[in-house]
Amino acid sequence: MSFNAAILGVGGVGQVCASEVVKKGYLNKLVLADISTLAAEKIVEKLREKTSASIEVCQVNACNKDSVASILKDIDVLIHAGIPEFNYTVMQACIDTKTHYIDMASDSPDDLLKQLDWGDRFKKAGVLGIMGLGCDPGFSNIAARYAADQLDTVKSITILDGDNSEVDYEGFCAFFSPQTAIQECLAKPNYWTAKDGLQYYPTPFANKDEFEFPEPIGWLDCYVVEHEEAATLGKTIGKGCEYVEFRYALHPDFVNTLKVLSYLGLDSKEPIKVGGVDVIPRDVVVTTMPKPAELAGKIHGYSCVGAYVKGTKGSQNEELFVYTLANHDEIYKKVGFQATVWQTGVPPVVAVDMIAEGLLNETGCIPPEMIDPAPFFERLKARGMEMFVMRKTSPIIKTA
Template structure:
């Protein structure tokens, strides 16, 4: 039986996805597509002697619907690993060709909600769209759902992303897409409440607090940052959930650099005139930064992503932290990738596994927490991405009315 997958965007995360999907016995055809094919060709050369599947490399412009649609004939699933700016163009191509669609991030929480509003179109085309299935968002959503399933009620959900590593690089860098990192950290941070829905702080780096991550990471300063999880988790999970937020552990040097970039206007996407050329300031900054894949083997420490869910079970208050943790050096020795891109690239491949096995069915557009967490997490562990549960409990205080 034929099963064909296209990966559009073969940067660091796309390369991880390709390496993982190539291990799958069900895969018969793999297309690696990018606007620049050099990295895709190198990836294909590495994988061709590791899989019986046919691997083809194509030049594709993700901003051009026709260019994307041209490579989707007989493709079962398209995994989009490019920048979120072109999500809607790629989705249109999948609608035209009736191809299942998965991406790993949205341009903003509002953009995610607009993507999910396309659900009726996807149902009419008979295809499934999964929005934001990387590590966070992605694994984080599914971890939150798994934790919520263990509880009778849910009070709050905090997604936590922390890293205690050092990097052998002198200069400003990000462990995942530099463009995305800069934009989401400098955007107004969002959170969700059951009374008012989506809310925003007035400025970035809001509401700093210290959180304790599992050993050997320990305590880190975490900031509320713009992210997709808060846009959907409260409504999707329900159970009385009152509050959802995403917190990112940021080093003071990283925060200071971003604040300077913002002050100088170097985070802007609108072109400015420099001598005789139009220049986009953000593109200039990103061009000076290393690509995340280039940091493989240079990062030393641990990366942890998880969902901290507070609620009740029976007569107890319960706090569950469902998380994954990875050592950058160990992941590099095992896979050749740094941990952050590896953690992002494995979860969407697990969804493809479940589609290929006929376990993940249905049509329309869904956030990751709508995937059944138990079979997903089982397959995630089988692909080497371990996950854990930390539990804290306390008795519920009963208020006795005075007579």
């Protein structure tokens, strides 16, 4: 079997995707593409030691459809590991070249729904588009689907993302894309209800509450934050689901820094004049921050992402927490990456595995929870990323 893949965006997550996809014998060709090829050129020789597949490094501008399409003529699937604002351009290039498409995030929950509306275009091209398949969104959606499949009814779904790590870095940093971290944490937080659909709180950092994560993490303060899962899970899961939210455990220093950035207008994507030069404030902030890949080996602690699903099974109320847990130091020692980018980069490669094996052969656009959890988690475990389940039960008390 000849199977060719491309990765667009070779930052920390893209490097994880590349290091994982070369492990399988089905791969015939891999293209690594970015506006800057420095990172790809640094890792390409190590990758070639792990595979007999040919590997090419190409300079590509993700905001130019023709530039993206130029590398896709014989590619079966493209993983878009770049920033979400280029999703539509990359999607159109994949449609034009009849290439399967996977990304790891959308620019907003509303943008995710707009991407999914491209389903007919993907079907007409005979290809599959998977929107938001990283860790969260991505693993988190499939974890919610797995939990819901165990239940007769679903009352609520809360996606939880927590990390108890310390970082060997004096300054403001984010474990994943700094642009995305600033944007989603300062956006109006969204949630979903069966009655009113997708809703938004008026201000960021809404509804702080404590949640207990598996040991050794423990209790963390979690905020409702803008995220993609709530845009789709309620409708796709069904089973009477009434409420969906995403909660992110944020350190007080991180929250305070973001509030200051927002107060000063330094989170803006709109250009301003500085000394006669157009400058985008958020880009200035991001430039001062370390790239997530540069934090490998400097983060010490545990990262946990999962779906906390409440519902019923027979005569019992049930609460299921389906999650993945990773230690930053152990992941760095094992694969050379920090845990957050590793957890984000492995799931899309599992989808590539399933496409190559013929287990994902539909066309159109889907959110991650439409993927069958059983074969997905089986292949995820084979790549070293475990799924765990915590369960609580209590009798249903019927009132007169």
